[in-house]
Amino acid sequence: MVGLVAIVVAHDSAEVLPACLAALAGQHVPAIVVDNASRDASVAVAEAAGARVIRNPRNEGYGRANNRGVAAAETAERVLIVNPDVVLWPGAVDALLAAARAWPDAGLLAPRLIEPDGRFFYQARSLLAPYLANPSGRLALPGGDACAPFLSGACLMIARALFLDLGGFDQNIFLFYEDDDLCRRVAETGRALVHVHGAEVLHGRGRSSAPERGRVFRTRWHQAWSRAYVSRKYGLPDPSPATLTTNLPKALLSALVLRRAGVERYGGSAAGALAFLRGRTALAREELPG
Structure with a gap:
């Protein structure tokens, strides 16, 4: 062995x-x-x-x-x-x-x-x-x-x-x-x-994968979704409503001023939280079998 x-x-x-x-x-x-x-x-x-x-x-x-x-x-x-x-x-x-x-x-x-x-x-x-x-x-x-x-x-x-x-x-x-x-x-x-x-x-922290378009949005989506998932798994308060209400206005403001980085960052967090609230899974987002 x-x-x-x-x-x-x-x-x-x-x-x-x-x-x-x-x-x-x-x-x-x-x-x-x-x-x-x-x-x-x-x-x-x-x-x-x-x-x-x-x-x-x-x-x-x-x-x-x-x-x-x-x-x-x-x-x-x-x-x-x-x-x-x-x-x-x-x-x-x-x-x-x-x-x-x-x-x-x-x-x-x-x-x-x-x-x-x-x-x-x-x-x-x-x-x-x-x-x-x-x-x-x-x-x-x-x-x-x-x-x-x-x-x-x-x-x-x-x-x-x-x-x-x-x-x-x-x-x-x-x-x-x-x-x-x-x-x-x-x-x-x-x-x-x-x-x-x-x-x-x-x-290297964050250097595991080469940069790609849309990576920040996808990363923030999964971060918000996974935090909500493990919170529910262990009986902790669901952070999704707070995540959504905090990040959605920032995403909309970023879109208004044409700030792409803000749209990806805050929009990704809001989208991940909303997906969890709607019952969508991370695997479904990535089109992976459960």
């Missing part, structure tokens, strides 16, 4: 894949790249790097594609879910595996995310983590290994058996909040979410 296999979901990610896959290979971690119908050279880049490639004929979304990759990693004890714009610094994998041995009650482990400007990214609260409440969102950066309310889906390590037992990422979500949802379900099993301070990775 292979100890660790990396799962990398790509969509028009040819620019960032080489560094991601080279870092994994440098730490002796085999990679499975699940390509979400890229229109660039992502598949060729992944194959040239020696990764096993699974080609989705269309963009299945982040969670569904990761589920397919984890299912294919049949010989792995653990999987490392990695965004293509993440580069693991030397020693990061060893630090994660050492933490897994040190904290056997951990369900999820994640490295320290360093952004391109050198900042340490750490989310101090999660919509779905009432068991570790931080209402003000006060940011207190860990100085060492620490339990966390949320671990970013940019880079996560989990036992493959646990991931499969939990059903993987929620298949109803196309994009956004699938990592919050997974963290919540892991925590509900009584396992800890552990931030591993000694494992460092560089996170």
Whole structure:
């Protein structure tokens, strides 16, 4: 059995894949790249790097594609879910595996995310983590290994058996909040979410896919829809009415002054909230089977 296999979901990610896959290979971690119908050279880049490639004929979304990759990693004890714009610094994998041995009650482990400007990214609260409440969102950066309310889906390590037992990422979500949802379900099993301070990775943040027309509108649509979906799933107040009333006037004003960026940003949020209120699903928007 292979100890660790990396799962990398790509969509028009040819620019960032080489560094991601080279870092994994440098730490002796085999990679499975699940390509979400890229229109660039992502598949060729992944194959040239020696990764096993699974080609989705269309963009299945982040969670569904990761589920397919984890299912294919049949010989792995653990999987490392990695965004293509993440580069693991030397020693990061060893630090994660050492933490897994040190904290056997951990369900999820994640490295320290360093952004391109050198900042340490750490989310101090999660919509779905009432068991570790931080209402003000006060940011207190860990100085060492620490339990966390949320671990970013940019880079996560989990036992493959646990991931499969939990059903993987929620298949109803196309994009956004699938990592919050997974963290919540892991925590509900009584396992800890552990931030591993000694494992460092560089996170490009937002550079996983090449820019495309309409991307902001689509992103904001899914962000609004997914927030409403997970809120309903866990019995939280529906944020859709507030999202709609806040963003619709801004979208209309942006259209009036011919500000395209505002139309996409605010219009996408309003449209996602309205779609949820009308009972439309994210999968239906993307014409994917439920």
